[in-house]
Amino acid sequence: MPAGSAFLIKEGMLSKAIRNxxxxxxxxxxxxxxxxxxxxLHAVHPLxxxxxxxxxxxxxxxxxxxVFFVVRGQWICLEHMPTIKDIFWRIGETALIxxxxxxxxxxxxxxxxxxxxxxxxEDTSILDERDEWPPRITRxxxxxxxx
Amino acid sequence: MSSRIGIGLWxxxxxxxxxGTKLPEILEIIAGLHVDGVDIYEEYIPCxxxxxxxxxxxxxxxxxxxxxxxxxWFMNDIVAGVHASSVETVAENLKSNLAVTAxxxxxxxxxxFLLNVPGLTLKTAYETAVHVLEIVLPTAQEYDVRIAHExxxxxxxxxxxxxxxxxxxxxxxxxxxxxxxxxxxxxxxLQHAETPNAPKPQPESxxxxxxxxTHSPYIHFKLLALxxxxxxxxxxxxxxxxxxxRSEREHYLCIEYEGWIPDLxxxxxxxxxxxxxxxxxxxYQR
Numbered sequence: 169m170p171a172g173s174a175f176l177i178k179e180g181m182l183s184k185a186i187r188n189x190x191x192x193x194x195x196x197x198x199x200x201x202x203x204x205x206x207x208x209l210h211a212v213h214p215l216x217x218x219x220x221x222x223x224x225x226x227x228x229x230x231x232x233x234x235v236f237f238v239v240r241g242q243w244i245c246l247e248h249m250p251t252i253k254d255i256f257w258r259i260g261e262t263a264l265i266x267x268x269x270x271x272x273x274x275x276x277x278x279x280x281x282x283x284x285x286x287x288x289x290e291d292t293s294i295l296d297e298r299d300e301w302p303p304r305i306t307r308x309x310x311x312x313x314x315x
Numbered sequence: 316m317s318s319r320i321g322i323g324l325w326x327x328x329x330x331x332x333x334x335g336t337k338l339p340e341i342l343e344i345i346a347g348l349h350v351d352g353v354d355i356y357e358e359y360i361p362c363x364x365x366x367x368x369x370x371x372x373x374x375x376x377x378x379x380x381x382x383x384x385x386x387x388w389f390m391n392d393i394v395a396g397v398h399a400s401s402v403e404t405v406a407e408n409l410k411s412n413l414a415v416t417a418x419x420x421x422x423x424x425x426x427x428f429l430l431n432v433p434g435l436t437l438k439t440a441y442e443t444a445v446h447v448l449e450i451v452l453p454t455a456q457e458y459d460v461r462i463a464h465e466x467x468x469x470x471x472x473x474x475x476x477x478x479x480x481x482x483x484x485x486x487x488x489x490x491x492x493x494x495x496x497x498x499x500x501x502x503x504x505l506q507h508a509e510t511p512n513a514p515k516p517q518p519e520s521x522x523x524x525x526x527x528x529t530h531s532p533y534i535h536f537k538l539l540a541l542x543x544x545x546x547x548x549x550x551x552x553x554x555x556x557x558x559x560x561r562s563e564r565e566h567y568l569c570i571e572y573e574g575w576i577p578d579l580x581x582x583x584x585x586x587x588x589x590x591x592x593x594x595x596x597x598x599y600q601r
Contacts, residue, residue, distance in 0.1 A: 169427065169429065169467070169507055169508050169509045170507070170508045170573060170576050170578075171494065171497075171503060171505075171506065171507060171508070171539060171573060171576070171578065171579070172503075172506055172507075172508060172576060172577070172578025172579065173506060173508060173511045173578060174508065174576060174577040174578050175508045176577075177332055177576075177577055177581070178577070180332075207332050209328070209508070209576060210357075210358065210390055211328070211331075211358045212357055212358045212363060212390075214363075254363075254364075256363040258358075258363075259328070259331055259358040259359070260331050260332065260335055288431060288509045288510070288511075289392075289395050289399055290390055290392050290395065290427065290429055290431070290509050291390055291391055291392045291395055291396045291399070292357060292363075292389065292390040292391065293391065293396075293404075293408045294395075294396045294399050294400045294404065294405070294408070295399065296399055297399065298399070300398075300399070300433050301395075301431070301432075301433065302511070302512065304508075304511065
């Protein structure tokens with residue numbers, strides 16, 4: 169485990185763009201999507217190692233049941249993410265964060281904050297399911313432009 | 316006796332973050348350093364899930380570059396793992412990673428020895444580790460892979476010595492990590508990412524390093540920041556290298572350059588600094 173206190177490289181993790189997504193091709197976006205790149209220092213972890221992920225857009229928290237963390241086509245609702253033991257987020261891999269919102273997000277600039285709470289249980293294959301280890305909380309912030 | 320030098324992939328992880336560099340290119344960079352081996356860390360091993368075809372390709376590529384894969388490193392913390400799950404689960408995870416290590420043709424599988432379990436006593440840590448290792452070591456022997464228990468934290472080298480004495484198996488080796496001997500300096504205080512609020516540890520003694528050497532064919536040579544003379548003032552390098560040079564057994568020194576992390580010298584090029592680390596050790600080798 170590294171010296172110091174940082175457990176990830178913040179800069180460059182969050183995308184600078186948000187995109188509206190019309191998955192069902194009905195002409196109306198029902199999601200907006202941003203990306204996050206795995207720059208965690210020991211970079212391979214099951215998704216459940218992240219005990220909590222909170223998204224704020226323009227200063228307002230987004231309900232966790234509306235947010236999906238997508239890795240290699242696998243959609244995991246944030247509510248269930250702490251239970252995921254065998255989907256791994258790999259080094260340098262970009263995950264997609266989809267937010268369900270009818271009509272998508274407005275054009276223009278948006279202030280996005282992503283607060284990651286990770287466990288200090290350092291084992292790749294075992295989760296801190298009882299949240300016994302002290303958490304590490306990191307705030308990522310980016311001004312994003314709707315594409 | 317002589318020592319050999321290898322590079323742990325941790326040294327060059329910066330390249331993957333900043334430039335998206337993949338394993339094949341990193342192996343080529345390491346081959347260019349003309350060292351004796353490479354040590355592949357879990358981040359770069361196709362093991363979640365295990366992809367046999369990819370494992371074989373990694374082994375073939377390293378072989379083609381003339382770079383023996385000496386060791387692997389997996390984030391399997393025995394004591395924490397048992398606390399959070401069960402002895403059986405931890406033992407199965409270790410056996411699986413021993414098989415992966417064997418498939419790569421490596422002789423050592425390094426795993427960290429951390430003590431950041433809530434409420435843990437050293438007695439429980441010792442007993443838990445012995446219990447799990449007694450289950451796992453026959454598999455290590457079957458695969459001809461030695462567990463190298465990485466002791467980068469205060470108290471863990473002493474515990475590992477006690478475990479080695481109890482187990483009496485050459486398939487349990489102590490992997491002293493220089494981090495446990497690091498000095499507390501103003502520019503890089505003694506602090507670790509997995510215990511952000513813990514009191515400062517004390518560096519271990521040189522005498523303890525000497526005691527470990529008998530059981531330490533594989534050593535993690537953690538280095539953080541070299542000065543303008545190419546020396547590393549944060550560790551007692553001259554004393555450590557003197558012991559290694561005078562040791563009665565051969566040692567493999569796996570360089571773990573860590574200066575690229577955000578808290579240290581992220582503006583420096585990890586590949587160039589790793590080359591300096593190789594030169595540093597070579598200056599001290601006898």
